[in-house]
Amino acid sequence: MPKKSPEDRKVVATNRKARHDYLVVDTYEAGLVLTGTEVKALRAGRASLVDGFASIDGGEAWLENVYIPEYSQGTWTNHAPRRKRKLLLHRVEIDKLAGKSRETGYTLVPLQLYFKDGRAKVEIALAKGKKEYDKRQTLRARQDAREAQRAMSLRAKMGE
Structure with missing residues (x-):
């Protein structure tokens, strides 16, 4: 099956306030490490990026404070709604983001959460307040x- 064009992506959540509060300098597409119930909750179209941010810790990128509600049909295997989630980026991108985010005034904010080719992706932005x-x-x-x-x-x- 041929891959779809980049415009073919199912948007789950958008952080509209981020573009109002921040000046977006650069954007990156990152994969997410999720549990099964998180993916099911996202496929149901439920998530909020409002208070979310990304951080670089120990050479790894993390998405923090993003709200993905518990899956309604989940059992004891359900996830914590605001847990820290690992971002999948190339080493060069992580190093570049770590260097820039250490500078005064720069932060990493999520702009969009979507599915692309069946995989959950997040668009993060290097932004200045x-x-x-x-x-x-x-x-x-x-x-x-x-x-x-x-x-x-x-x-x-x-x-x-």
Whole structure:
């Protein structure tokens, strides 16, 4: 069976607040080490990346504080909802992220959790925290662009 294009991915959770709170410098796709009940809960479309972050500890990448609820049909084998999960990255990527995240102001935040070719993946971003005025400036620019688009579409309709 041929592999699907990168656009063919089933998104489970998106951290929309991350792009508002952080300036995304670089993104990486990482695999996740999960238990069976975690995969089943994700396939049911349940997860939250809101308080999640990634860290480099002992030469390994970890995803922390991401909420994957317990699987409803699970028994005593169920997982802890906010446990630390290992990220699967290449050594070069881990070393690069470790060096950058040690710099002041940089952090690793998850942007998206999805399935690609049947495997759970997470898109993590090397990001720099925005100041309050940067957030307002971004919102203002987005609002101005939206108003300009409305004006152009209104003018195009009037011209017809």
